[in-house]
Amino acid sequence: MASALKIALIQASLAWENPQENRLLLEEKIMEVNAGTDVVVLPEMFNSGFTMNAQKVFETMDGKTLARMKKLAIKKNTAITGSLVIKEKGKFYNRLVFVKPDASVITYDKRHTFTLAGEHKVYAAGTQKIIIEYKGWKICPLVCYDLRFPVWARNTENYDVLLYVANWPKKRINTWDILLQARAIENMSYCIGVNRIGKDGNGYEYSGHSAIYDPLGKTLVYSEDEATLYATLNKAEIIETREKLKFLADRDSFTVN
Known part of the structure; x- marks a missing residue:
């Protein structure tokens, strides 16, 4: 079990509906990530931008993008995660993939x-919340709009890290900042949010604000620029905070259908 988890957040401007260009751009950035990084986090729909033109950009689980992610994960000895458009059994999904250094893959479909x-007219909604076990850490991956729904993110699994990948526009970025911090505080976990920058093909502007908050809501990293951000998460800090404050023990008991 790793007592520390080293995270790299890649905040980039994405080429509109151009998977090949985005693969090349992000591969270069991933190869430049510091040695010893445990998890590299990319934005939502990192190889296309947030498009409703799924028919143009979709891939399968055997597609080029996931194949490249597997090779990069092995080469850099790091996990790589982000979401992309996947077609499976005749349906399109906004699917987060978490590729481990051994090239095994865990998936989460945006709920x-x-x-x-x-988006609901194009993409099928996911039905399962998942917890990723990685290096002794429990990571709960979610996607963009999921951030507005605290019940879905509720920490009933005693996870350590809540992770959001997004294309969250500048016009509503204040909400992104507030909710990321709130999710960290209410779940007593680290909360990671990775957004993009630049403009998409629909004219929406993105201003980044990728960040990591600690279990008490303190900002560890934050940026509005095209950058790779680094932070080290400390397992002992989570344990100490929860044992001292015990807020999770007072949570209400209910289930989500």
Whole structure:
């Protein structure tokens, strides 16, 4: 079990609906990540931007992007995660993939599709919350709009890290900042949020604000620029904070259907 988890957040401007260009861009950035990094986090739909044109950009689980992620994970000896458009059994999914250094893959399909953009008309919603076990850490991966729904993120599994990948526009970025910090505080866990920058093909502007908050909501890293951000998470800090304050023991008991 690793007492520390070294995280790299890649905040980048994405090429609109161009998987090949984005693969090349992000591969270069991943190869430059510091040695010893445990997890590299990419934005939502990192190889296309947040598009409803799924038919143009979709891949399968045997596609080029995931194949490259596996090779990079092995080469850099790090886990790599982010979401992309996947077609499976005739349906499109906004699917987060978590590729481990041994090239094994864990997936999470976005539960809350963004109705304001019509995402629910194109992509099937996920039905399962998952917890990733990695190096003795429990990581709960979620995607963008999921951030607005605290019941889905509720820490009933005693996870250590809550992780969001997103394409969250500048016009609503204040909400992103507040909710990421709130999710960290209420779940007494580290909370990671990775967003993109630049403009997409629909004219929406993105201002980054990728960040990591500690279990009490303190900001560990934050940026509005194109950058790779680094932070080290400390397992002892989670244990100490929870044992001292015991807020999770007072949580209400209910289930989510």
